Amino acid sequence: MNAEYIEKIDETIYTKQLDNGLKILFVKKPEFNKVVASVTTKIGSINNAFKLDGKEYRISDGIAHFLEHKMFEKAEGDTFAKFSMYGGSANAYTSFDHTSYFFSSSAHFEENLNVLLEMMTTPYYTKETVDKEKGIIGEEIKMYQDDSNWILFFETVRNLYANHPISIDIAGTEETIADITAEELYLCYNTFYHPNNSVITIVGNFDEEVAMEAILKYYGTINTKNNFTPISISDTAVHKSSSVVKMDVNNPKCCVGYKQNKEITYDYKRDIAINIYLQMLFGKTSDNYEVLASKGFYPSYSYSEVGNVGFATISSDAVDTKLFFEMVEDLMNQDLNEDDFLIFKNKNIGEIVRNFNTVDSIMKMYTDAFVNEYNINDVLKQVEQLTFEDVCKYAKELFTNGNKTTVVIEGK
Amino acid sequence: MEFKNIDNVKYMYEDEHKFKTARVSFKYSLPIQTETCADLIVLNELMAMSCEKYPTVKLLNRKLSELYDAKVITNLSQKGKLIIFEVAFNYISNKYLPTNLDDEIIRLMNDILTKPNLTNQEYLDTIKQKRILEIEAIYDEKMQYAIKKMKETLDEKQEVLIDVNSTVEAIQLVSLESVNEIYQKLMSEANLTVTINSENSAELMQQISQGISFQVKTNNYDYLHTFEKRDSAVFIEETQNLTQSKLVVGSQLAIEPNDFIAFQVFNGIYGGFPFSRLFSNIREKQSLAYTVYSAFDAALNVMIIIAGIDNGDASQSGEAMLSNIMAALKHECDDIASGNVLAEEIDKSKKMLINSVKTSLDSQAATQLVHYSYGLRNETFSLTEFEKKVNAITIDDVVRMAKCVQFDVTYLLRGDK
Numbered sequence: 001m002n003a004e005y006i007e008k009i010d011e012t013i014y015t016k017q018l019d020n021g022l023k024i025l026f027v028k029k030p031e032f033n034k035v036v037a038s039v040t041t042k043i044g045s046i047n048n049a050f051k052l053d054g055k056e057y058r059i060s061d062g063i064a065h066f067l068e069h070k071m072f073e074k075a076e077g078d079t080f081a082k083f084s085m086y087g088g089s090a091n092a093y094t095s096f097d098h099t100s101y102f103f104s105s106s107a108h109f110e111e112n113l114n115v116l117l118e119m120m121t122t123p124y125y126t127k128e129t130v131d132k133e134k135g136i137i138g139e140e141i142k143m144y145q146d147d148s149n150w151i152l153f154f155e156t157v158r159n160l161y162a163n164h165p166i167s168i169d170i171a172g173t174e175e176t177i178a179d180i181t182a183e184e185l186y187l188c189y190n191t192f193y194h195p196n197n198s199v200i201t202i203v204g205n206f207d208e209e210v211a212m213e214a215i216l217k218y219y220g221t222i223n224t225k226n227n228f229t230p231i232s233i234s235d236t237a238v239h240k241s242s243s244v245v246k247m248d249v250n251n252p253k254c255c256v257g258y259k260q261n262k263e264i265t266y267d268y269k270r271d272i273a274i275n276i277y278l279q280m281l282f283g284k285t286s287d288n289y290e291v292l293a294s295k296g297f298y299p300s301y302s303y304s305e306v307g308n309v310g311f312a313t314i315s316s317d318a319v320d321t322k323l324f325f326e327m328v329e330d331l332m333n334q335d336l337n338e339d340d341f342l343i344f345k346n347k348n349i350g351e352i353v354r355n356f357n358t359v360d361s362i363m364k365m366y367t368d369a370f371v372n373e374y375n376i377n378d379v380l381k382q383v384e385q386l387t388f389e390d391v392c393k394y395a396k397e398l399f400t401n402g403n404k405t406t407v408v409i410e411g412k
Numbered sequence: 413m414e415f416k417n418i419d420n421v422k423y424m425y426e427d428e429h430k431f432k433t434a435r436v437s438f439k440y441s442l443p444i445q446t447e448t449c450a451d452l453i454v455l456n457e458l459m460a461m462s463c464e465k466y467p468t469v470k471l472l473n474r475k476l477s478e479l480y481d482a483k484v485i486t487n488l489s490q491k492g493k494l495i496i497f498e499v500a501f502n503y504i505s506n507k508y509l510p511t512n513l514d515d516e517i518i519r520l521m522n523d524i525l526t527k528p529n530l531t532n533q534e535y536l537d538t539i540k541q542k543r544i545l546e547i548e549a550i551y552d553e554k555m556q557y558a559i560k561k562m563k564e565t566l567d568e569k570q571e572v573l574i575d576v577n578s579t580v581e582a583i584q585l586v587s588l589e590s591v592n593e594i595y596q597k598l599m600s601e602a603n604l605t606v607t608i609n610s611e612n613s614a615e616l617m618q619q620i621s622q623g624i625s626f627q628v629k630t631n632n633y634d635y636l637h638t639f640e641k642r643d644s645a646v647f648i649e650e651t652q653n654l655t656q657s658k659l660v661v662g663s664q665l666a667i668e669p670n671d672f673i674a675f676q677v678f679n680g681i682y683g684g685f686p687f688s689r690l691f692s693n694i695r696e697k698q699s700l701a702y703t704v705y706s707a708f709d710a711a712l713n714v715m716i717i718i719a720g721i722d723n724g725d726a727s728q729s730g731e732a733m734l735s736n737i738m739a740a741l742k743h744e745c746d747d748i749a750s751g752n753v754l755a756e757e758i759d760k761s762k763k764m765l766i767n768s769v770k771t772s773l774d775s776q777a778a779t780q781l782v783h784y785s786y787g788l789r790n791e792t793f794s795l796t797e798f799e800k801k802v803n804a805i806t807i808d809d810v811v812r813m814a815k816c817v818q819f820d821v822t823y824l825l826r827g828d829k
Contacts, residue, residue, distance in 0.1 A: 008508065009432065032774045033774055034770065078692065080687055080692075081692070083686075084686070084687035084760040084764060085760055085763075086763065087760075087764055087767040088767070106766070106767050106770035107770075108763075132699070135699055136695075139722060142655040145655050146654050146656060248552075248653045250552055283473070284469050285470055285474050285477055287470055289469055290468065290470065293469075293542070344477065346479075346480050349480060350481025350482070350504050351481050353432050353508050354481065354504065358774060358775060412653070
């Protein structure tokens with residue numbers, strides 16, 4: 001394996017890529033009790049169209065999440081029970097652009113890893129099990145319909161994007177999952193779960209020889225070709241500038257969303273720059289924090305880049321939603337203090353070091369880096385080299401009125 | 413973990429090299445009372461906002477950012493009959509930085525703990541407004557709301573199952589005077605434990621004991637709670653405009669500390685883990701719930717069962733769904749109580765329990781909490797000892813624990829969409 005020592009955080013990262021394209025990444029932490037291992041594939045809710053062997057496919061909305069559920073079920077029973085036999089705690093999640101399966105354990109690493117890798121390489125879908133799962137996922141979809149914060153976020157995203165699959169609920173809808181078949185699941189599995197679209201990450205207290213032997217046993221012999229091409233959609237204009245949703249909520253909630261008005265590819269520098277800009281405007285170190293708090297606003301803010309789109313959200317519970325929108329707009333026109341920027345650099349350097357505190361956050365960082373194709377080992381350097389001008393430039397591109405939407409959730 | 417008492421302060425400290433940060437936690441404990449929660453929670457937040465030396469949120473947070481993202485974490489929680497007021501400091505270890513932060517951090521601890529800024533009416537009003545919004549927001553977090561309502565019924569007199577977030581009415585009454593009073597009470601009447609995990613914990617402990625002047629006393633406060641058996645079960649129902657219904661069942665227990673681990677093994681088989689019977693039988697096999705699990709709070713002696721269920725449709729009414737799931741929840745417990753437990757189930761539960769404790773020791777905050785919780789009942793935590801005790805649990809212990817469970821209060825938040 002290739003070893004790269006990161007001096008500033010005193011960690012060594014081991015990497016390897018198999019001939020079939022599978023990426024492998026180990027971070028050894030023998031002083032921890034725990035080990036986490038994950039298999040991540042680049043299929044999420046936005047990956048709903050692709051070309052394979054000259055043919056175009058449009059797959060059901062929500063199928064990435066459906067696959068995630070079905071991977072645990074096998075002919076001999078539920079894989080959760082197998083992990084439990086070895087004290088492993090397993091789970092999985094689906095996001096906009098990837099699906100990750102993982103376990104954590106403090107003993108029986110080899111057995112748990114074998115359970116994970118066997119599960120990932122032996123898909124099992126039948127009409128009966130697929131139909132049964134539709135009921136379970138249907139209930140999960142309904143659960144989110146009662147979650148006002150979830151509705152607020154997705155309504156904002158839908159206002160920003162009419163055509164892009166980012167506007168599709170990660171689990172799909174009861175209607176879109178109704179047509180999913182075992183055949184469609186196999187098509188998606190064979191296309192997206194191929195080694196050249198996946199990474200195995202192991203962090204914590206484990207024996208790397210045992211790990212590599214297990215990985216080669218399950219993945220080393222996969223030599224099938226996989227030449228799919230994702231079909232991406234360009235969606236640069238705001239779909240709807242405002243909307244109101246009625247729900248059974250006690251206090252109104254509101255959100256301002258901004259989108260990049262061009263197609264993008266992930267850029268760590270831009271990502272961190274815009275997040276620093278938001279921290280400088282709305283974080284506790286800004287003068288604005290107290291001004292907003294005095295009016296009862298405690299904004300949550302974030303900026304994300306997913307596939308070829310990037311968007312920011314600023315949301316809060318707010319009795320006076322109109323005032324919140326006005327204040328956010330005023331703040332967006334404010335000049336930032338360059339001296340503050342240096343403090344924020346220190347803060348972000350501290351955050352990156354802190355992320356190496358737990359095996360889970362290390363795994364999450366490296367999973368994100370795999371999905372977005374950047375080198376995590378360089379990020380400290382990138383933050384150190386970031387300038388105030390970079391932050392202002394990126395913020396100016398994103399935060400313009402033409403790129404904006406507003407959403408209010410109010411009681412019925 | 414090493415222990416030392418200096419000037420009535422209990423220090424627990426351990427050298428730690430696996431984390432990139434140092435963590436120092438100051439935990440003040442007092443008997444929990446409904447009347448003091450509101451003042452304590454407001455004080456807790458005020459102390460994280462500013463102090464005399466850094467009198468605004470901006471100035472304090474600038475200082476923390478300068479110190480490479482140092483954190484002041486305040487928290488108010490409950491441990492049995494005690495309320496725990498915590499102020500913790502977490503900062504990047506010196507070896508990863510161009511400068512040594514220990515001296516500056518100890519000065520900051522002293523400023524925040526002993527010279528708080530409790531004179532700012534605007535901050536007080538801001539916190540009160542925020543707390544009120546958060547209490548009201550529980551109404552929108554339907555599962556949390558259902559759990560809260562069940563607890564209020566289970567402990568009608570509100571002696572122990574007290575919501576530390578307090579109530580809107582109590583928060584409205586908080587004033588600068590009452591916050592100053594509760595601060596004085598906390599500093600003089602609470603038991604104080606300082607837990608230190610850092611590269612040089614003994615040295616840091618000495619520096620803290622010399623650098624900060626504490627005025628606390630040592631008090632003998634009761635910690636564990638035991639319920640008396642309830643004569644009859646209670647069922648409460650409320651309807652809201654929801655797509656799904658939430659069901660919460662509370663069982664008040666009188667488990668002795670010697671049996672805490674046995675009950676945790678039982679709970680693991682019943683509903684505490686993903687392989688448990690509630691998940692595998694009620695959700696996966698019978699599809700009666702989209703979520704279902706159980707949790708045991710040893711210090712409060714309460715087990716809670718939580719389920720999210722369908723409102724019912726044309727093929728099955730809401731009443732039928734409810735009666736089916738109640739019967740299923742009861743059946744799984746009775747089945748274990750009758751001795752119908754596989755050795756494999758016990759083994760899995762033990763492994764999962766040990767795994768969950770071992771993995772929690774990979775977090776600084778959780779490690780400190782485990783040691784602190786054992787310390788509250790004058791015990792010392794040892795992972796080896798814990799594993800030994802878990803592995804000694806027998807099927808008879810599990811059956812005995814299952815027999816202690818009764819469904820005392822059932823709260824149904826019925827959805828009518």
